[in-house]
Amino acid sequence: MSKLDRREFGQLIGGAGLIATNTVLFSNMVIAKGAAKVVVIGGGAGGATVARILKSGDSQLDVTLIDVQPTYTTCFNSNHYLGGFRTFASLQHSYDGLRELGIDVVIDTASDVDATKKTVKLQSGAVLNYDRLVISPGIGFKFDTIEGYSPAAAEIMPHAWTAGEQTLLLMQQLEAMEDGGIVVMAVPSNPYRCPPGPYERACMIAHFLRTKKPKSKLVIFDAKRTFSKQAAFEEAFREYYEDIIDLNMTNEIDDFRVMKVDPQTMEVVTAAGIRIKASVANIIPAQKAGDIAHRAGCADGDWCPVHPARFTSTKIKDVYVVGDSSIAVEMPKSAFSANSQGKVVAADILADLSGTKRFPSRFRNTCWSLLAEDNSIKIGANYRPAEKDGKEFLAASGGFVSQRSESAEVRKQNYEESIAWYQAIILDAFNENASLSPKG
Numbered sequence: 001m002s003k004l005d006r007r008e009f010g011q012l013i014g015g016a017g018l019i020a021t022n023t024v025l026f027s028n029m030v031i032a033k034g035a036a037k038v039v040v041i042g043g044g045a046g047g048a049t050v051a052r053i054l055k056s057g058d059s060q061l062d063v064t065l066i067d068v069q070p071t072y073t074t075c076f077n078s079n080h081y082l083g084g085f086r087t088f089a090s091l092q093h094s095y096d097g098l099r100e101l102g103i104d105v106v107i108d109t110a111s112d113v114d115a116t117k118k119t120v121k122l123q124s125g126a127v128l129n130y131d132r133l134v135i136s137p138g139i140g141f142k143f144d145t146i147e148g149y150s151p152a153a154a155e156i157m158p159h160a161w162t163a164g165e166q167t168l169l170l171m172q173q174l175e176a177m178e179d180g181g182i183v184v185m186a187v188p189s190n191p192y193r194c195p196p197g198p199y200e201r202a203c204m205i206a207h208f209l210r211t212k213k214p215k216s217k218l219v220i221f222d223a224k225r226t227f228s229k230q231a232a233f234e235e236a237f238r239e240y241y242e243d244i245i246d247l248n249m250t251n252e253i254d255d256f257r258v259m260k261v262d263p264q265t266m267e268v269v270t271a272a273g274i275r276i277k278a279s280v281a282n283i284i285p286a287q288k289a290g291d292i293a294h295r296a297g298c299a300d301g302d303w304c305p306v307h308p309a310r311f312t313s314t315k316i317k318d319v320y321v322v323g324d325s326s327i328a329v330e331m332p333k334s335a336f337s338a339n340s341q342g343k344v345v346a347a348d349i350l351a352d353l354s355g356t357k358r359f360p361s362r363f364r365n366t367c368w369s370l371l372a373e374d375n376s377i378k379i380g381a382n383y384r385p386a387e388k389d390g391k392e393f394l395a396a397s398g399g400f401v402s403q404r405s406e407s408a409e410v411r412k413q414n415y416e417e418s419i420a421w422y423q424a425i426i427l428d429a430f431n432e433n434a435s436l437s438p439k440g
């Protein structure tokens, strides 16, 4: 598979200007060999991007990337797998491309951070020193917000909100379910990873049911009152999945938060007291920053506040928090956002370590969602750091969102864009050429 050309790649990854700027900037950088060590915790959309760009920016820089798993499985496009539009294997990516660049990839769990000594402790017992630390561990789950839900219960009622075993489990359960079964999905309140993700998943599960188990239903209990790309999603629910999806949004009268589950009886109970016995229960609990971000002392409540211009922790010096663990109000928790933040962070570290000029940070996000074959919608915006009344924030501009009743051509183009974006982000973060054909 040939690599994308630079213009195409830059457009899809959402930062053509930034990429061009950084290429020039990085090639002029001089960081003394052995003088600086950057440790990145978490080799996902955010962390892998930081590591890749740092090492490409200065091959002399000592970059260590730590991840628990030897293979990264993307959550992004994992719903396509549930709908039968992608293979599971096409979601999996190795760290070989990053190793080829000279990044030291360590498969281990970061168990502690000592911000005073500037060290990271690994579960294996090893201790790594750092000059700059990047924390991008994704999400943790607030299991205790749903009575009866726990890591053990998730083995019976999968959340599949981290990809890998959980995604496979949900798919296996859907495949094993009798025709006429009821799939129940619990959706949490904001903020959580991938705001439109549950509704794309609803479409993909409903597509699976329509084609494989047409007598079955999908009941959604949602803690929220509104959701991302709602008009276009609801139109798709009516157009394609009218007899399958039963969407229950919380409103003034009914509270559809899932409060309790029983993995033995497969019962799901809402705050309004509705009880339903599920054949398959996809319970997506409320979320928080990954555990290591909390242990490092970066969190304030559930998430890690950052200075929006650089994504440095507001709580610990010389530490950056990237991706879903950070709370960058306005900017949704997505792989596109994590990748965009990762680029800014890598550029900032390189400028910081080499004492060169920092360029203004610019961020971008686009999230595509697949509704049915060749029919995707999208939402996105640009973001820049701003300040009001002494408070830093990210200001959104140039926002766009798919509307109802768009032409089939527009929707197909959106789908093709989303597949090309997938290839672009995998190249950008993992230095790997993913197949442009999602079915392998």
Ligand SMILES: Cc1cc2nc3c(=O)[nH]c(=O)nc-3n(C[C@H](O)[C@H](O)[C@H](O)COP(=O)(O)OP(=O)(O)OC[C@H]3O[C@@H](n4cnc5c(N)ncnc54)[C@H](O)[C@@H]3O)c2cc1C
Pocket: 041, 042, 043, 044, 045, 046, 047, 066, 067, 068, 069, 072, 074, 075, 076, 077, 078, 079, 108, 109, 110, 111, 136, 137, 138, 139, 160, 161, 162, 193, 194, 197, 201, 290, 291, 292, 322, 323, 324, 325, 333, 334, 335, 336, 337, 338, 366, 367, 368, 369
């Ligand atoms: C169903 C679904 C669909 C989605 N679709 C899209 C989409 O279409 N577009 C989009 O942009 N986003 C999408 N997302 C969101 C996207 O997956 C996340 O926002 C993105 O992965 C966040 O990147 P991250 O680097 O913060 O975390 P991750 O990508 O999850 O990476 C975190 C990494 O850290 C590792 N880790 C955690 N703790 C430790 C530790 N202590 N030590 C070592 N390693 C550790 C983990 O193993 C993991 O590899 C979707 C999410 C879901 C659930």
